[in-house]
Amino acid sequence: xxxxxxxxxxxxxxxxxxxxxxxxxxxxxxxxxxxxxxxxxxxxxxxxxxxxxxxxxxxxxxxxxxxxxxxxxxxxxxxxxxxxxxxxxxxxxxxxxxxxxxxxxxxxxxxxxxxxxxxxxxxxxxxxxxxxxxxxxxxxxxxxxxxxxxxxxxxxxxxxxxxxxxxxxx
Ligand SMILES: [Zn+2]
Ligand SMILES: [Zn+2]
Ligand SMILES: [Zn+2]
Numbered sequence: 009x010x011x012x013x014x015x016x017x018x019x020x021x022x023x024x025x026x027x028x029x030x031x032x033x034x035x036x037x038x039x040x041x042x043x044x045x046x047x048x049x050x051x052x053x054x055x056x057x058x059x060x061x062x063x064x065x066x067x068x069x070x071x072x073x074x075x076x077x078x079x080x081x082x083x084x085x086x087x088x089x090x091x092x093x094x095x096x097x098x099x100x101x102x103x104x105x106x107x108x109x110x111x112x113x114x115x116x117x118x119x120x121x122x123x124x125x126x127x128x129x130x131x132x133x134x135x136x137x138x139x140x141x142x143x144x145x146x147x148x149x150x151x152x153x154x155x156x157x158x159x160x161x162x163x164x165x166x167x168x169x170x171x172x173x174x175x176x177x178x
Contacts, residue, residue, distance in 0.1 A: 039149070040149040043149045043150060043152055044149065044150055046152070047141070047150040047151075047152065050153065054166065057166075057167060058166075058167060061167040062104055062105070065103075065105055065169075066105055066106065069105055069106075069107065069116075073107075073108060073111075097109075098178055100117055100176040100177055100178065101177045101178060102117055102119045102176070102177045103117050103118060103119055103170065103176070105117075105176070107176045109178075111176060112175055113175065114173070114174065114175060115173040115174070116173075116174075116175060116176050117170075117173060117174050117175060117176045117177065118169050118170030118172070118173050119170035119172055119173075119174070120158045120160050120161065120168075120170050120171055120172065121160040121171070121172055122158060122159040122160040123136050123137065123138065124136070124137040124138070124156060124157075124158055124166060125137060125156065125157050125158075125159060126151075126153040126155070126156050126166075127153060127154060127155045127156070127157070128142065128144060128151035128152060128153060128154070129152050129153070129154035129155075130144045130149070130151060130152045131144040131145060131151060133151065134157075135151070137156065137166070158171065160172070
């Protein structure tokens with residue numbers, strides 16, 4: 009924006025410039041504070057979204073485990089199978105789902121081979137999503153993430169289901 013200096017003395021013009029300079033600095037400070045707050049909120053909402061996705065997958069998994077157990081029970085009642093033993097539920101180290109310790113299905117676990125990366129809309133850098141807060145070099149404010157990617161498969165949804173499958177891992 010141009011500062012209107014017509015009919016002003018040099019001293020007046022300088023004071024106008026200084027006033028604008030001060031406003032700019034105040035706004036930059038405010039912007040930094042707001043971006044930090046936004047970052048915290050964004051991280052919280054991401055965590056909740058992840059939790060939601062995990063619960064959805066757990067639900068899907070539980071439903072298929074239930075029908076599997078029901079089939080086993082029917083077979084047991086028909087005398088075609090030995091009594092079904094109760095097995096403990098354990099958490100998979102990789103996909104974080106709870107699963108029965110007797111589940112050795114080759115495709116039960118879905119996962120990505122590379123860690124999730126995030127893109128800063130401010131400085132344009134990519135960083136590992138689970139790393140510490142990354143700061144933009146200039147100005148010194150937290151990076152603002154506008155997009156994500158899984159380098160292994162190119163998917164851009166941060167909750168995209170794994171591109172590889174295998175047995176659950178303990
Ligand atoms: Zn798993
Ligand atoms: Zn992937
Ligand atoms: Zn940045």
